[in-house]
Amino acid sequence: MKRLIPLLAVLLLLGGCTGSCQDTGAVSTALPSAASTPEVEQSAEPTPSAEPSPIPTAQPTVMPEPTASVEPEPSAEPSPTPTAYDGPNDEEVLSAYRAAVQAFWWFQVEPMPFDETDSREVDGATYYRVDYPGIDSTVSLRGYLKSLFSDDLVEKLLPYDGTQYVDIDGVLYVQDGGRGTDITRGAETTQVLRDGDPNRCTVRVTVEVLDPEQDGAVVDTLTFDFPYEKVGEKWIFTDFSLVR
Structure with a gap:
């Protein structure tokens, strides 16, 4: 009982002082309660806790989008290397044609030039010595002909x-x-035709056809093709005739 009286007195004092203390601005000092829990001093830096390992999440499988198949472009074929042409040009072919006409002329129109003062009689026929540079025997004449025509x-x-x-x-x-000569044949024109064969060309001859009854008027034309070919190492005519 003696212990309770002082405690009650203290409580009364505290209760009565509450209002008066607020009015006067006085600060009362509260005695710590016996049952108060002491504050725990916090450390300056908290100890970091171990971070949990992230749980791997399954990634969705991404299927590649189908791509249009691209066919490779065909490579350009190399241009064929043109075959080197080492044959006669057009003027050389036409020159050979004129020589061929002259040679045929010697047999079908009039003979080679000859010396009328040098004649011989053989089996009742009169012969005259040929007067043409480079051709003085049948051997040399045949050799010249072979440079222009086929053997046939x-x-x-x-x-x-x-x-x-x-x-x-x-x-x-x-x-x-x-x-x-044939009086029904007039002027002729010539041209060289090529078909891509490096060993062959053609001489095309177009000749006028005349009508003597119309004072030689041109009434038509005729065309002749003469093949000029490489046979062995020579260029020769394999078919030929006179057009006049």
């Missing part, structure tokens, strides 16, 4: 048993005579 054409012009051109004492002689 040469044999038709100058057969080995022929009588138009003969050797007398090793010298070339010829009989005089010829058929003359």
Whole structure:
């Protein structure tokens, strides 16, 4: 009982002082309660806790989008290397044509030039010595013809048993005579045609057809094609004829 009286007195004092203390601004000092829990001093830096390992999440499988198949472009084929052409040009071909016409002329129109003062009689026929540079025997004449025509054409012009051109004492002689020209044929034009074959070309000849009854008026034209080919190492005509 004696302990309770002082405690009650203190409580009364505290209760009565509450209002008066607020009015006067006095600060009362509260005695700590016996049952108050002492504050725990906080450390300056908290100890970090171990971070939990992240749980891996399953990533969705991304399927690649289909791509349009691209076919490779065909590579350009290399251009064929053009074959080197080492044959005669057009003027050389036409020059050979004119020589061929002259050679045929010697057999079908009029003979080669000859010396009328040098004549020989053979089997009743009169022959005259040929006067043409570079051709003085049947051998040299045949060789010249072979430079222009195929062997078949040469044999038709100058057969080995022929009588138009003969050797007398090793010298070339010829009989005089010829058929003359065709009066129904007029002017001719020539051109060289090529078909891509490096060993062949064609001489095309177009000749006028005249009408003597109309004072030689041109009434038509004729066309002839003569193949000029490389045979062995030579360029020759494999078919030929006179157009006039």
